[in-house]
Amino acid sequence: MTPSSPMIGVGLIGAGRIGTSHAQILAERVPGAQLTMVADTRTDAAGSLADRFGADAVADPLQLIKDNSVEAVVIAASAEAHADLIVACAAAGKPIFCEKPASLTLEESARSLAAVEAAGVILQVGFNRRFARDFRATHDAIVRGAIGMPQLLRSLTRDPGLANPGAVPPWTIFLQTLIHDFDALLWLNPEADPVEVYATADALVAPDFKASGLLDTAIVVITFDNGARAVAEASFSAAYGYDVRAEVFGSAGMVTAGNGARTAMMLRDATGLHQETARGDVELMGDAYAAEFVEFVAAIQQARQPYVTGRDARRALAVALACIESVRTHAPIPIDRSAATLAR
Numbered sequence: 032m033t034p035s036s037p038m039i040g041v042g043l044i045g046a047g048r049i050g051t052s053h054a055q056i057l058a059e060r061v062p063g064a065q066l067t068m069v070a071d072t073r074t075d076a077a078g079s080l081a082d083r084f085g086a087d088a089v090a091d092p093l094q095l096i097k098d099n100s101v102e103a104v105v106i107a108a109s110a111e112a113h114a115d116l117i118v119a120c121a122a123a124g125k126p127i128f129c130e131k132p133a134s135l136t137l138e139e140s141a142r143s144l145a146a147v148e149a150a151g152v153i154l155q156v157g158f159n160r161r162f163a164r165d166f167r168a169t170h171d172a173i174v175r176g177a178i179g180m181p182q183l184l185r186s187l188t189r190d191p192g193l194a195n196p197g198a199v200p201p202w203t204i205f206l207q208t209l210i211h212d213f214d215a216l217l218w219l220n221p222e223a224d225p226v227e228v229y230a231t232a233d234a235l236v237a238p239d240f241k242a243s244g245l246l247d248t249a250i251v252v253i254t255f256d257n258g259a260r261a262v263a264e265a266s267f268s269a270a271y272g273y274d275v276r277a278e279v280f281g282s283a284g285m286v287t288a289g290n291g292a293r294t295a296m297m298l299r300d301a302t303g304l305h306q307e308t309a310r311g312d313v314e315l316m317g318d319a320y321a322a323e324f325v326e327f328v329a330a331i332q333q334a335r336q337p338y339v340t341g342r343d344a345r346r347a348l349a350v351a352l353a354c355i356e357s358v359r360t361h362a363p364i365p366i367d368r369s370a371a372t373l374a375r
């Protein structure tokens with residue numbers, strides 16, 4: 032970035048549900064970023080989103096990556112496209128923000144991380160919980176020793192509902208939903224690596240879709256090499272809205288984050304005590320999405336690694352893949368140590 036051009040031109044790939052939210056956040060809440068181009072293979076979606084923010088629209092993401100107006104790329108396309116798009120951005124030497132999961136297999140992950148590291152570009156992955164203020168404060172309390180040694184951890188995701196169960200790819204609950212919880216749990220147990228998982232899952236929300244591979248309810252036990260145990264759980268249908276939480280219990284105390292409330296407002300009336308729950312991730316996590324993009328811009332401007340990287344994404348993916356194997360075999364599964372061990 033030259034001092035005469037303080038705005039970073041951002042290209043967004045994927046104009047679907049989260050891409051639409053990211054475009055608005057980039058335009059309104061991230062000083063230093065300017066949305067210059069939107070790409071989506073659905074040209075109508077790219078066109079209408081780009082029009083809202085005065086950006087250009089293209090169908091081909093490779094055209095966006097090469098465009099001179101694009102100095103950094105945000106990938107919010109469907110998960111199966113992520114690894115190839117990361118490799119293409121790295122080849123063009125452009126900093127990358129990629130939604131989770133950054134890849135769907137450890138082979139794809141190795142290939143895309145090698146491309147990123149060889150090119151020396153930034154790769155930040157969309158684990159937005161790390162940027163939610165209560166989750167960050169929880170993490171910081173653990174790091175400064177406020178709860179002693181973490182022993183029991185829990186993390187959960189409850190989604191408000193399945194709009195279209197037939198369109199959900201198999202194993203989404205582990206690869207795209209619980210992957211947030213896996214990243215949170217690894218981050219909240221910072222001195223340890225995960226060694227084994229046991230996972231069980233079912234279709235309680237949309238049982239008619241179980242035969243085609245949809246699992247909508249899952250629980251996972253993770254064992255860490257410092258002896259700590261963690262539980263992660265997810266449901267695709269919470270009647271009350273979107274809800275993400277974490278709790279870490281240690282030798283000297285306990286710390287919690289998240290309560291599913293849209294704001295801290297509490298109403299007391301003749302019928303009792305009321306709080307407004309969030310109807311979706313965009314509503315509950317809006318501030319965290321904004322903060323993760325502020326971090327992305329800062330990492331680019333300061334030429335440093337972002338707070339959450341492709342290496343973190345690989346660790347969480349290793350846990351998710353072991354969960355799939357555990358459900359298939361009904362057995363505890365060791366986690367691939369080469370992928371899940373963090374250099375400390």
Ligand SMILES: NC(=O)c1ccc[n+]([C@@H]2O[C@H](COP(=O)([O-])OP(=O)(O)OC[C@H]3O[C@@H](n4cnc5c(N)ncnc54)[C@H](O)[C@@H]3O)[C@@H](O)[C@H]2O)c1
Nearest residue numbers: 045046047048049050071072108109110112130131157207
């Ligand atoms: N961090 C979060 O909280 C969060 C929340 C929601 C979704 N996500 C992730 O974001 C990604 C997108 O999710 P979504 O809910 O927006 O999905 P979506 O289906 O609503 O949108 C995906 C869009 O990508 C487009 N697309 C697919 N392949 C493409 C390609 N090769 N080039 C250009 N465009 C392409 C599709 O046409 C579609 O418009 C997923 O990986 C999902 O897991 C993350």
